């Protein structure tokens with residue numbers, strides 16, 4: 001009886017953990033990279049490809065800022081703006097955002113005229 005109870009508890013715990021990981025992983029991931037090898041380069045990718053059009057919805061942004069001379073920001077419709085990293089920051093930041101329909105621009109603020117990527121959410 002004790003053994004059965006332990007088994008039931010273990011099953012319940014693993015079912016709970018599965019549910020928890022499923023909800024955490026339910027948002028599609030977008031990967032941003034800026035300043036790899038200090039290059040003047042910024043990208044946002046979805047499933048390994050440069051993001052050009054995305055469906056409206058909630059996304060988890062994983063931003064890799066590889067340089068202390070660049071940063072990662074995003075402008076969206078209706079004047080919305082998000083700053084993922086500061087210029088001095090080097091490392092990875094993760095943030096979940098709801099993207100509504102419109103045009104977006106990922107860019108590096110100090111070098112915005114040469115470091116940007118547009119995409120559309122429909």
Ligand SMILES: [Cu+2]
Pocket residue numbers: 040069070071108109110111115
């Ligand atoms: Cu820059």
